[in-house]
Amino acid sequence: MKDYFRKYLEGRCSEDEFLSFINLFLKADKQKELTKNMEEDWKSVRANKKTPDLSPTLHKIHFEINKQEKSENKTRKIVTYLTRIAAVLFIPLAVAFFFTVQKNTSSDVKNQTISTPLASKTNFELPDGSMVYLNAGSSLSFPEKFTGKKRLVKLSGEAYFDVKKSKQPFEVETSELTVNVLGTAFNVMAYQNTLPEVTLERGKVVVNTKSNLQKTLQPGEQAVIDITANTISVNNVETELFTSWINNRLIFKNEMLGNVVQKLERWYNISIEIDNEPLEQKRINATIEYESISEVMELLEITLPIKFEYKKNERKLLIKSSRP
Template sequence: MEQYIDIDPIVTKYLREETLSPEEQAALDAWISQGEGRSRMLEDLRNDPTSIKEKLLQMEQMANNRIWDSIVSRVQQDGYWKDEPAVPTLPANAPAARNFGWRYLMAASVLLLIAAGAYWALNRTPAAAPAVTAQQTPAADVAPGGNRATLTLADGRKINLDSSVNGLLASQGNTRVTKLSDGQLAYNKTSEEKPQSPAFNVLSTPRAGQFSLALPDGSRVWLNNASSLRYPVAFTGATREVELSGEAYFEVAKDANHPFFVHTTGGPAGPATIEVLGTSFNIMAYNDESAERATLIDGSIRYIHGHNSALLKPEEQSVLDATGNLKTLSNVNVAEITAWKNGYFHFDHASLETTMRQIARWYDISVEYKGAIPPQQFVGKIQRNMPLSSLLKGLTGEHIHFTVEGRTVLVQP
């Protein structure tokens, strides 16, 4: 698995021509081997006659430990993008990434992010880390999504969480539902009295919406756009069970005596079940995707579909396609899969169709394709809080262009 967090300082140290420790050299060698053209790209940058090396030498004086954080702040402060596309697009059979050049703010590797962002990171006044809230959007542009959701109570009442004030929202039996100052929902018992009959709530996010909640057992759930989660107001039986349609990230409270189950209802191959003891994982079960995917961050889960099942270890992913075929992938890019929860799109050689499906859900737009568009791959990490036009500017390349007509994006060569 690529070391997105630890490789930044190692690459920078290498470009400064400092001696690497055996562990650092091994990490760098592994990173180079995982991406076509990275070795040549490193040498091109190391031998570049411009002042990149001088700029990188100054990195050691920066307050932030993460170069990436500083670069993102500069990109945001300077209006998201500079003169070049932020995320290069390439046909599938394109030559090595070294042809892109370091001038891109975002490119085919963390290395180019460091090299291009160094100028802004070093020559501007430090700014705060990127905010999750949306940036100001011109009237003619399309704004990004945000914290939007509807809570359906057990009696059928609906609460619009976009406009509701913080504090107590409802009392259901011996449980109080509260909206916290950070926008999260919380469920708190007022007594140990067991409810006479199970009561369920449903949290639903629209396209261009997301929300998080703390379940009655203390488990936390982040719900992505166009998703819904059905769950009991109080867990009272031998198991803890919820139903999911769409995508969510779970941090399940450990309770070996009460296993946790997630039943998916929206995947392309029909219902499936994830059995959990105590762990963190991501589930994507949209019906417009080609497969349902469960990705384990830590702990252990068992993915079950019909008579087939897969026991996952950390950094493994179960993939259930539309025909019911179940397989397990190892060493998956966890940073890419969970980036949405932290306010980013993260593309790691993502296809055009995969990329545009994510964008369409987050901006609540439709996408139309016109003409013969060469196969594209997108690589990079982009904030989800920018207007649509800024995002599309970063995706535009020699072989692909975007036109926005109302809430429809036309994609053409």
């Protein structure tokens, strides 16, 4: 095994050795060498009957990713490499995350908040055993222990909940609505400047708005809340289109480009501007998994009459019509 490969895995390689390691992933003629090195490392791990803990390395990679807004140009290039490596090396762990814990000293029950920056996501277990998948640019606050008459969590952004059944009702609160359940699986999307959505995969939930509107959802239904019009519309949907992100996929089916761009901005932590308003209405069918943003844009160029350019100084993608 190449020495720099081992040094990287142990977190002690120099800058030159790090760049050599990067080349294994970026150059096609290095793929055989990469495969050989990984196989050797895997055999070594199995021989020692030890499973490597990749969490510290993963945390380090995504910590560097989250600093890129303040980095110089050279650092940004390396961070781009790191983003691609995170997708390749850590597929089993590729729910990138960064979290903070906040203590509430004014109450007997301590609260904590888990947050994910843009281009990151995570999953974790709540004190009652319920599972939460937190999407990019989101945060969830909850007590260290659920007491009282209900299990209350507060969400900003988007999260998927798989709630453990209990006689103690579970409630998700956002700035515009609350969702009440006993035991179920559902997705709540409540980013700023978007219409809140609640998508039910199984079980039953009750959606309540701050203006006292209420709707009960059955599996396969989605509630869209229009705060300005003070309405809740309920439609049957393919729930996978709204929950696939927890499996590191974005699925678009007859989706308008304007909506797609909003999700891509959060997914890749990059600003995207469409300079032609009619283009926002163009419809897209696509599935995105571990593609880079440039690969996604190249796909869109094939399927739509568009072209894109990257404004490096502004860190912005500009989408234009490819027709005169």
